[in-house]
Amino acid sequence: MAQAVESNIVSYAQIADGARTAAExxxxxxxxxxxxxxxxxxxxxxxxxxxxxxxxxxxxxxxxxxxxxxxxxxxxxxxxxxxxxxxxxxxxxxxxxxxxxxxxxxxxxxxxxxxxxxxxxxxxxxxxxxxxxxxxxxxxxxxxxxxxxxPLAKLLGAQRDSVQCYNTSGGYLHTPLDQVLRNVAISRESGIGGIKLKVGQPDLAIDIERVGAARNLLGHDFPLMVDANQQWDRQKATRACRAFENVDLTWIEEPLDAYDFEGHAQLAARFDTAIATGEMLTSAGEHAQLIMAEGSDFIQPDAPRVGGITPFLEIMALGAFKGRKLAPHFAMEIHLHLAAAYPIEPWLEHFEWLGPMFNEQMQLKDGRMHVSDRPGLGYSLSxxxxxxxxxxxxxxxxx
Structure with missing residues (x-):
């Protein structure tokens, strides 16, 4: 018996001697x-x-x-x-x-x-x-x-083949209200699933008027978000969140400085309307601080800003563990794949600006952006x- 065991050890060693490693x-x-x-x-x-x-x-x-x-x-x-x-x-x-x-x-x-x-x-x-x-x-x-x-989404292990999608580019502050409302109507008719408007006017009453007009046009159930781009202090943000509490917003985005994790956490705890932030953070570590501080209901990482997909996956893992919803910022050509792999139903931000840069177009239908069957990220330079x-x-x- 001892001789048989020794023989097997020798044969395994011989096999190992002839093998090549992954590095080779x-x-x-x-x-x-x-x-x-x-x-x-x-x-x-x-x-x-x-x-x-x-x-x-x-x-x-x-x-x-x-x-x-x-x-x-x-x-x-x-x-x-x-x-x-x-x-x-x-x-x-x-x-x-x-x-x-x-x-x-x-x-x-x-x-x-x-x-x-x-x-x-x-x-x-x-x-x-x-x-x-x-x-x-x-x-x-x-x-x-x-x-x-x-497709990258499939490589990562997709949870879904499409992601609900909202539009931002029609509601900037430089746009007159009548044009904003036309843009809102066009976006909805084109199949977009949600609308985000910019807020942060010096006079909060103007923001309230613009957002209220959009809500009246869209009706009660259509997803509507607002984005203050970090321009309120804690007192102004509190007043604004209170004013918007009955507008049925999907979220209020960046009401405070991006690094005021504590202030965002206070707003998230105080109001029913969800708080979203994170687009300006530039590492997985910074996002971990935000998530662990209970600083938002929606996390908004941006793969190009945090260093790519590798750190983005770290953020996704922690965000899912802590029960956060996901709404990546910009770069939908990349974020569609990542959002499709997130376990909690996410949102995708639609920007048509990048369209001329790529040969391929993305498919928007019934309020959702669909993952194509093209391998990889699915785009090439035009x-x-x-x-x-x-x-x-x-x-x-x-x-």
């Missing part, structure tokens, strides 16, 4: 391209931050795209963005980071994220540092899903986006 057989990143693209907006956009003099109207958005190719012939594309300022800085840091990807196994996404995070850690592990990582991380997740011939490209740089050898 994995694919490798061979080429990375980083591009800076400026998307012009047809009409300058103003919210409460403009009325208070903190920011200028938004006229363009800077996008940083990463395109990745591997030795085995797989490709991925991802993007980050910045509004008003910071785009050039993000682009510069992304170019600093890009060489760190060459030679890495594209499947090791978490390890690559950590490597890139520490490459720029002297500038911190949030803000521009993480935002410059996002294009690479998102591209790698898209690449992995394409390798599996699956000729228009390439025409808007201001600069690019390549690293490694194109396969």
């Amino acid at each position: 057989t994995g694919d490798r990143i061979e080429w990375v391209k980083v591009s800076l693209i400026f998307l012009p907006l047809a009409t300058p956009v103003s919210d409460a931050k403009v009325l208070t003099g903190r920011q200028k109207p938004l006229t363009e958005i800077a996008f940083i795209f990463a395109e990745i190719s591997t030795r085995d012939g797989f490709q991925g594309i991802g993007f980050g963005y910045s509004k008003r300022a910071g785009g050039l800085g993000m682009y510069a840091h992304a170019k600093e980071l890009a060489p760190n990807l060459i030679g890495e196994d594209p499947n090791d996404i978490s390890r690559i994220f950590t490597k890139l995070l520490w490459a720029g850690a002297s500038m911190g592990r949030s803000g521009m540092t993480t935002q410059a990582i996002a294009p690479f991380d998102i591209a790698l997740w898209g690449l992995k899903a394409r390798r599996a011939h699956l 000729e228009q986006a390439i025409a808007w490209r201001a600069d690019f740089e390549e690293f490694g050898k194109h396969p």
Whole structure:
């Protein structure tokens, strides 16, 4: 018997000696391209931050795209963005980071994220540092899903094949009320599932009038949200939340400074109307602070802002554990897949601004955005986006 056991041990050792490890057989990143693209907006956009003099109207958005190719012939594309300022800085840091990807196994996404995070850690592990990582991380997740011939939502384990969708872009503060109401009607007729209006006028009565007019037009049951873009202090926010308590809002967004977790928690506990916030936070750690402080009913992470899909999944896990609802900010081309994988019914924010940048269109029907059957993230850069490209740089050898 002892001889038989010894023989088996030898044979297993022989098998192990002839085996190859995952590290030895994995694919490798061979080429990375980083591009800076400026998307012009047809009409300058103003919210409460403009009325208070903190920011200028938004006229363009800077996008940083990463395109990745591997030795085995797989490709991925991802993007980050910045509004008003910071785009050039993000682009510069992304170019600093890009060489760190060459030679890495594209499947090791978490390890690559950590490597890139520490490459720029002297500038911190949030803000521009993480935002410059996002294009690479998102591209790698898209690449992995394409390798599996699956939409990213399916790779992550979709809970649903469509997500209820609301529109923001028709209700900015610079838009006269009669035009806002026309935009609201058009959005509803086009199949949108909810409407969000900007608030934060110096005179709260104007906000009340505009929101009340939209509610009267939409009727009692149609989902309506408002967004103050951080422009109230605690006293003004309390008055506003009280004034809107009987308007049947789905949520009141960013009533306070994004980092006033305690103040948001007080509002969430005091009023029946849900509080939503989180779009301005730039790391999984910051979102953890918000969630653990009971600072909102809806969490609103933004994958390009927090560093990509890898940290976004961490936020999703904690948010679901704590029973928070999800309404990701902007970038619906990415967030549709993530929202589809969230266990609690989420919302998706619809922005038509990015449409000209991609060859593919998204399907909106009966108030919901539907996941397509295209593998990966399901989009590719259009000729228009390439025409808007201001600069690019390549690293490694194109396969």
